[in-house]
Amino acid sequence: MISKLGLENFAKFGELNIDFSPKINVIIGENGTGKTQLLKAAYVANAVLALGNEQSDLTDKLCSTFRPNGDALGKLVRNGTPGGQHAKINAEFGHGQRLSAEFTSSSKKVKLTYFSNESGGLGTPIFLPTKEVLSLFKGITSDKSDKPTLHSLFDSTYLDLCEKLSVKRPTKPEDAIDHDPRFGQVYQKLVNTIEGRFRLGFFGHTTFEPGRFEEQRAKDQHQLNTRTKTVFVPIKAETISAQMAAEGIRKLGILQLLLENQQLKLGGSGTLIWDEPETNMNPKLMRLLVETLLELARNGQQIILATHDYVLLKWFDLLADKGKGDHVKFHALFRNAENGQIVLESTDEYLAITPNAITDAFNDLTKEQVRSKMGALGK
């Protein structure tokens, strides 16, 4: 898991240092304060280090993830940085793994100044972009799709996620539920809440099968003892194509599929990074989403997400249970009024988030109602 990330003259950031919680990190900030860039920087560092050798191409990964103008590495140097001055990335991970790199606006390749992954064991990260990918899965994974076109349409976060989704599941989820209670708890709850499960079929064809998991009594092979077994019980509704399912449900379906094929393996994956999970999601699903993320974190999964959504933020505040070891760290990105630089404030306390772009939006609504209905009263 990533513990520290330092960015200097990189993308939107003049100088930014962030200490991550090993559990849940929530990044907030107005549009244009670099939330997605911060997520992508953490993703690239984790992805390259997880490959485990210095030859992994950091330059390519940066360009395919950030998509700078003309795919030119130098365009990732922050605007206004004096010529010749370096953009720097420094990322440190839980077991001493570390990556440091630098480049200038004229560099063609990133210079790795430090690369250590001797302890190994760093899982590959998962990046869930703003738009869900199940509806794109068939097109992206098809042999007939033109790869250069795909790369021009989607940054690597979309393509990497589809690659992870296309990994075959090692075992039937019903069997995994009975053998791995940690997996079973998270996975069953997810399926039962979205009232069905997504299936990836041949040629990338994706469907949604309505139903739920239930425990049924079953005899063992000698018909001597009765035991319970978890089975998926389809409900009498037609299986539909994934595109027909609501987008919010499809987003949760991605988690379901990644848990099934163990690309999201409790305690074994790299960081789970999610950009604006709330996009196109019914607010009523938000509680389940937060419960799922807390449960993943309780089982060793580090999570970093960016959000604009008060409901999501507040559910974390209300549901995080210190008695269960939950830790949610809030990181607020904002623009310094004096010099325009992006600055970061981190806190463990929801009420101490300063500035809080999300509650500021609510305060603006309050002010507008006072202005329109009470005029100058009290002023």
Added chain:
Amino acid sequence: MTTLWERDLCIDFTDALDGFVFDQMKPTLPNFHGIAVMHRVDFIVELPDAWLFVEVKDPGNPKAQAEGLHKFFTELNNGTLGNTFAGKFMDSFVYRWAEEKTNKPIHYISLVTLDAALLLNLSDEIAKKLPPMGMPTPRWQRQLFANCQVFNIETWNENFPKWPVTRLSAVTHPVLPAGI
């Protein structure tokens, strides 16, 4: 200036013509209400061109009693808190109508020490429960209230600099009136 207290919170209405504790149930004190079965807002304040009906709920009071907190959060959770606020306004309005004191626009503003975002929803909940309950009113010549809105200490002070709220326990040596 009119200064009004509700337990740990103190509001200075610096430009008020008058203001008093509306839910005064001690017969010996001025402005004795006298009808216990009617619901009551905490304060009524007269401004040159408006009346303020003010209700204060302070779950954020460091000394709040467990019983009161439990009742407040139960009502917040089961959606009946809006009914409680709406009932207080309606009965207070009727009382003031009988006093012939509804001659200026009425603003129902409440001070509740919770997150601003939660209060925005509560404001709408209360307004929806007050006549005309969101329905069109082509025959009405005037509105029951000009504004119905809930604030916390921060948003209140930001929006009403002439009516500052102070938490007394946060002041080193609060100066309290006799009997408080």
